[in-house]
Amino acid sequence: MTLTLAVPSKGRLEEMTRDWFAQRGLTITRPGGARSYLGAIEGIPDITVRFYPASEIARELIRGNIDLGVTGRDLIHETSEAGPASVEFARNLGFGGADVVVAVPDAWIDVTHMHDLADVASDFRSRHGRWLRIATKYITITRQHFAQAGIAEYRIVESLGATEAAPASGVADIVVDITSTGSTLAANGLRVLEDGVMLQSEANLIVSKTADWSKERRAVLDTMLVRLHD
Numbered sequence: 379m380t381l382t383l384a385v386p387s388k389g390r391l392e393e394m395t396r397d398w399f400a401q402r403g404l405t406i407t408r409p410g411g412a413r414s415y416l417g418a419i420e421g422i423p424d425i426t427v428r429f430y431p432a433s434e435i436a437r438e439l440i441r442g443n444i445d446l447g448v449t450g451r452d453l454i455h456e457t458s459e460a461g462p463a464s465v466e467f468a469r470n471l472g473f474g475g476a477d478v479v480v481a482v483p484d485a486w487i488d489v490t491h492m493h494d495l496a497d498v499a500s501d502f503r504s505r506h507g508r509w510l511r512i513a514t515k516y517i518t519i520t521r522q523h524f525a526q527a528g529i530a531e532y533r534i535v536e537s538l539g540a541t542e543a544a545p546a547s548g549v550a551d552i553v554v555d556i557t558s559t560g561s562t563l564a565a566n567g568l569r570v571l572e573d574g575v576m577l578q579s580e581a582n583l584i585v586s587k588t589a590d591w592s593k594e595r596r597a598v599l600d601t602m603l604v605r606l607h608d
């Protein structure tokens with residue numbers, strides 16, 4: 379009866395996750411090296427570590443295929459509308475902080491708030507003969523947020539990389555993307571709307587609510603969470 383803990387296999391969260399566990403006396407090992415997807419925590423045989431991309435960790439936590447994992451809050455919200463309700467955010471890890479934002483070209487000087495964008499969107503078709511296009515990889519979050527803002531007249535252009543370049547290259551008009559220092563948006567002549575922060579994200583230790591939680595498994599989890607208190 380072992381629990382599965384998924385940790386990011388690469389990217390910005392990988393090393394910081396290991397450090398965070400190490401600071402609490404838990405050493406994550408990866409005996410097969412960087413290309414191996416299986417690991418352990420020294421001294422805790424009840425837990426198996428799996429190394430996955432951060433976005434897969436979000437998906438598998440929601441499905442209940444892994445018991446707990448480290449990933450960004452944004453990826454839980456993006457993976458499905460039911461995502462946040464399917465998991466428990468157990469520990470905020472204090473790194474991987476970034477905001478999912480709506481940003482428009484600097485030249486759109488009259489567009490400072492979402493209600494201005496609503497006006498632009500509703501006029502766009504008659505003025506330009508097409509819908510307002512939003513480049514993003516955050517499709518679920520964009521749909522929810524724009525619906526809340528009463529904006530329906532737009533089209534999403536799915537972007538898997540270099541989203542901030544889309545307006546300048548003519549692929550889209552505005553973007554929804556993640557930002558931390560703001561330098562990528564600024565370098566691409568984009569500005570965040572004043573009420574354009576859709577979600578504040580941070581890396582979290584997250585427990586699946588849909589996994590199998592027998593009494594014994596819950597006890598292993600609780601012992602682990604006690605060791606990981608701040």
Ligand SMILES: Nc1ncnc2c1ncn2[C@@H]1O[C@H](COP(=O)(O)OP(=O)(O)OP(=O)(O)O)[C@@H](O)[C@H]1O
Nearest residue numbers: 389390431432433450452453474475476556558579
């Ligand atoms: N500039 C940033 N500063 C801080 N955190 C960021 C930044 N960009 C992304 N993140 C966070 O890092 C987490 C993982 O991002 P990453 O791009 O590694 O995801 P992934 O899905 O594993 O990668 P990939 O798309 O390359 O497969 C996300 O939760 C995101 O919020």
Ligand SMILES: O=P(O)(O)OC[C@H]1O[C@H](OP(=O)(O)OP(=O)(O)O)[C@H](O)[C@@H]1O
Nearest residue numbers: 541542555556557558559560561562563
């Ligand atoms: O607000 P900023 O600090 O400029 O960060 C934002 C950028 O970071 C992420 O990209 P990527 O994973 O390539 O990150 P990196 O640019 O930090 O390498 C994200 O997709 C943005 O493009």
